[in-house]
Amino acid sequence: MKYVITIGREYGSGGRFIGRMVAEKLGIDFYDNELIYEACKDSGISPKVFETFDEKTDGFFSAAGMYSYDMSLSQKVFLAQFEAIKKIASEKSCVIVGRCADYVLRDMENVCNIFICAPMEEKIKRAVEFYGVKIEKASSVITKRDKKRKTYYNFYTDMDWGKASNYDLCINSKLGVENCVNVIVTYVKERFKIE
């Protein structure tokens, strides 16, 4: 049976890493930002434009007015990702991290939407260790990144980033990465009746 797991996550929560391990454990493909960029290469948008305009929002564009003729570059980048995510999800079982994939796939069957959060002190540790953020700036960097994700998500969707009722499962990674993977895999197996 084909199914898709989307993962939204706080910056520094380990959500991307957890997503990759879940995909490995279930034997399905994994897509993060880089791989979604790659899948957009037929869109005609240059990688430079992607880098510059990704996760940007503007005041004249929202889910309601998605197919406006006068699109900004940030809108074009969003739409290219939107189409790439739909194409990937229609072809095979996979885990997709970020990029409002839960919203993009809201009308597709067999989609399970997961959100990963973590306590600030653990996000700080991870930001310093894995992303090279300076410890004295870590709390502010994390707050800004999460604010940007929330703004991007709430702007392009009609939902509220990080609100439990938007998702099928939310898990705090203070449980430990491997334990989170086990709980998510248990959830997915119960949900999609996989042995």
Next chain:
Amino acid sequence: MKYVITIGREYGSGGRFIGRMVAEKLGIDFYDNELIYEACKDSGISPKVFETFDEKTDGFFSAAGMYSYDMSLSQKVFLAQFEAIKKIASEKSCVIVGRCADYVLRDMENVCNIFICAPMEEKIKRAVEFYGVKIEKASSVITKRDKKRKTYYNFYTDMDWGKASNYDLCINSKLGVENCVNVIVTYVKERFKIE
């Protein structure tokens, strides 16, 4: 090892029932509103006052000013429950549903905070079937009850009801009650290293 599971839940999500089944499966005690009332019987507050002032808030009282000398009856009811929950949780492993138990026990070790939500159409079904709500009023009753829970929670705590990052695990009961129980039990066993 002693541990406590708190459960917050949307009205009609099946959270209370799920909590009871989790407790049964783990072989620990279960406390819902009625049993917390019962535990408050030494407080000197009459059952009538409990019924009338429970889940009420007033503008002059919050977590910050908890021990004011001039307490309203709703405050007294909240504090009696607060003390009862702390006493129960200090004595034995248990599941406690509702009443800001996550906030009350925030400084206690080995507490796992869970939130249960559900899609509106499933909450309506449950409200009609189990609580005798008329179907034409169900959506409005559910919205009001959840608003009341959110107001009560946000008033007495410094947290945000239903926001994923407040909890250790949030689960949408559209998965099915028994499957939710299995996922929660898996979570609790991973968390507290129970066989």
